[in-house]
Amino acid sequence: MQKLQCISPIDHSVYVERPLAEPPEISAALELAAGAQPAWARTPLAERVAIVRQAVMLMLDRRARLGEELCWMMGRPIRFAEGEILGFAERANYMADIAADSLADIRLPEKTGFTRLIRREPLGTSLVVAPWNYPYLTAVNAVVPALLAGNAVILKHSAQTPLCAEQMVEVFAEAGLPQGVFQYLHLSHADTENLVRAPEVAHVAFTGSVAGGRMVERAAAGRFIKLGLELGGKxxxxxxxxxxxxxxxxxxxxxxxxxxxxxxxxxxxxxxxxxxxxxxxxxxxxxxxxxxxxxxxxxxxxxxxxxxxxxxxxxxxxxxxxxxxxxxxxxxxxxxxxxxxxxxxxxxxxxxxxxxxxxxxxxxxxxxxxxxxxxxxxxxxxxxxxxxxxxxxxxxxxxxxxxxxxxxxxxxxxxxxxxxxxxxxPALAWTGVKNSGRGCTLSGIGYEHLTRPKSFHLKHQP
Missing domain, CATH: 3.40.309.10 (Aldehyde Dehydrogenase; Chain A, domain 2)
Known part of the structure; x- marks a missing residue:
């Protein structure tokens, strides 16, 4: 069985060790997400928002422990580590604040004899691949709005910060999120690439290197799914x-x-x-x-x-x-x-x-x-x-x-x-150009990348 090891930069010790998911476990996660997502999408938005807000409160309650884990996993000075959880809360709460307006049907001007509207429908299952440098802040950008939009989410975190994925999934489950809607997988690079190719995955949000972004684009080529790529910067x-x-x-x-x-x-x-x-x-x-x-x-x-x-x-x-x-x-x-x-x-x-x-x-x-x-x-x-x-x-x-x-x-x-x-x-669109990537997270515009428009053109009977 393959394992990941988080080597702490503090003293080069093994801080976390976890088995990597095997193909049957990956298939089971995809099946569970696909089965849970339709009911989640039908859950009233107010209930989805309430679960997210409860999860945020639980994250804040645990911020001292989460900050200590961050310190040991990726080297953030302990005096600053809890600040990342406060940032997580700010972004998650803002996306919850604007969810009703951002996900509401678009009603067109009245036209005699017709009802016309555009509905924003969830994509299905979103794969979020998050990095180690700001492991909660980067993950929340995609995970929370994807859930609020009615998608299921599978989170694959960096091998350097595996506890972040585990903590987030545990907190959302404790907040009342139905089983299968939000899961994590510890994966090898090869299995991550295979997951991008999986037909059950309808959206990928990747944060990482330019080389990693190119891998995602190659793996998703020909699938016509939405990709969000936040890559490098100078x-x-x-x-x-x-x-x-x-x-x-x-x-x-x-x-x-x-x-x-x-x-x-x-x-x-x-x-x-x-x-x-x-x-x-x-x-x-x-x-x-x-x-x-x-x-x-x-x-x-x-x-x-x-x-x-x-x-x-x-x-x-x-x-x-x-x-x-x-x-x-x-x-x-x-x-x-x-x-x-x-x-x-x-x-x-x-x-x-x-x-x-x-x-x-x-x-x-x-x-x-x-x-x-x-x-x-x-x-x-x-x-x-x-x-x-x-x-x-x-x-x-x-x-x-x-x-x-x-x-x-x-x-x-x-x-x-x-x-x-x-x-x-979080009120502004987070996006890049050139080799910094493509797509958008946060703001109302970010929801457009996690939903698909469906038009309704209804002609009234004479």
């Missing part, structure tokens, strides 16, 4: 000459280094107007140099390890190559006692003298490093921000909202921020 920030420098430094640096930089919408490139560049670098280096890198179960730690030693080595290689090509490192790694090659512990780094020929400015780093470049004006900043294969979010720090709107209209990304970054507002 998100930029631009600090205009009129920006509040204190705020811009604090916000952009937090957006770059929170969760040790392991965020798809974290800031990985910063372009600063040349009049502010040197002061920005000085202030930013002061903040980054003061981080406490350590074991995430230590409440004083505010910068934890990366998820795996291999991930830390990847970022080190980007940094080393950039320095060899002429970049300047502003943080001395020797000041971080836990920084050791061959481990997941990596000192943060801030680089200047970088350009787009360097991997650290092109490839997704997914670690505690950011490169800064001075720019002359909006035009140069815009060109550099768009010079990427990714397009998830972009942040502009400025006092001029009209300038932000004008620049935002020309940015190739799914979300434009002004004076903030690295945040998902």
């Amino acid at each position: 998100d930029p920030a631009y600090v205009r000459a009129d920006a509040d420098l204190d705020h811009a430094v604090a916000a952009a640096i937090d957006g770059a280094y929170f969760n040790s930089g392991q965020s798809c919408c974290g800031i990985e490139r910063i372009y600063v107007h040349e009049s502010l560049h040197d002061e920005f670098v000085e202030r930013a280096a002061g903040i980054v140099g003061a981080y406490r890198l350590g074991r995430p179960d230590d409440p004083d730690t505010n910068l934890g390890p990366l998820v795996r030693a291999e991930a830390a080595d990847f970022v080190r290689a980007q940094v080393d190559e950039a320095i060899a090509a002429g970049a300047t490192a502003h943080i001395d790694p020797s000041g971080f006692a836990m920084d050791r090659r061959g481990t997941a512990y990596l000192a943060p780094q801030l680089l200047t003298g970088v350009d787009h020929s360097m991997r650290v400015m092109r490839e997704e780093s997914f670690g505690p490093v950011v490169g800064l470049m001075p720019v002359r004006d909006d035009a140069e900043a815009l060109a550099l921000m768009n010079d990427s294969e990714f397009g998830l979010t972009a942040a502009i720090f400025t006092a001029d909202e009209q300038a932000a709107l004008a620049l935002g209209g020309r940015l190739e990304c799914g979300t434009v921020f002004m004076n903030r970054c690295d945040y998902l507002d």
Whole structure:
């Protein structure tokens, strides 16, 4: 029997071990979902909403335990870990708040002799493939609206965070969700690919790498099912000459280094107007140099390890190559006692003298490093921000909202921020362009991707 092992980045111990699902178990889960979904779809929406709200309350009640598990599974500092459960609650409750309006029939203007409407029907069974970096926040984006729309859900979580899937399914069952409507499976990559091909699956929501997204598209080719793909990012920030420098430094640096930089919408490139560049670098280096890198179960730690030693080595290689090509490192790694090659512990780094020929400015780093470049004006900043294969979010720090709107209209990304970054507002559509993926979660628009329209054209008898 194949097993998954969650190796904790804290001490490289085996934190969780689980058997992978065998083909009979996978088939049984598909059959159970297909059998349970029609009755769930007929359940009044108010009852579905009530179950979701009860599940949210149960998640909040368990947030201390869930936060500790997150800390050990993926290395989130314990002081921040419970915040993910609060974010889960915010998104789930918002999607419940708007469910009635978002899923209501669309009534067309009256036409004599006819009744015309468009009904939003659930797709069937949704497969949600969730990652480890924000395991609850990424899963809730797809799981909760899929359930509220009347779909059954099968959740496949990363091998790094298997307890998240188990906890979510357990909580929803305790909240009263009927058996079979929401299940989890621990799967190998091959069986995940086979599940995408399964005829019982009508929708796939995948969050992960570009390579993983391509796998999903290949596996689903010719099936004509809906796919939501949230993939990589190399998100930029631009600090205009009129920006509040204190705020811009604090916000952009937090957006770059929170969760040790392991965020798809974290800031990985910063372009600063040349009049502010040197002061920005000085202030930013002061903040980054003061981080406490350590074991995430230590409440004083505010910068934890990366998820795996291999991930830390990847970022080190980007940094080393950039320095060899002429970049300047502003943080001395020797000041971080836990920084050791061959481990997941990596000192943060801030680089200047970088350009787009360097991997650290092109490839997704997914670690505690950011490169800064001075720019002359909006035009140069815009060109550099768009010079990427990714397009998830972009942040502009400025006092001029009209300038932000004008620049935002020309940015190739799914979300434009002004004076903030690295945040998902559940009222807004979460989407990306280019290699950041396709589809949409959250907001009322997100429900459109979890339902199909059915038109009713009813002619009255004479």
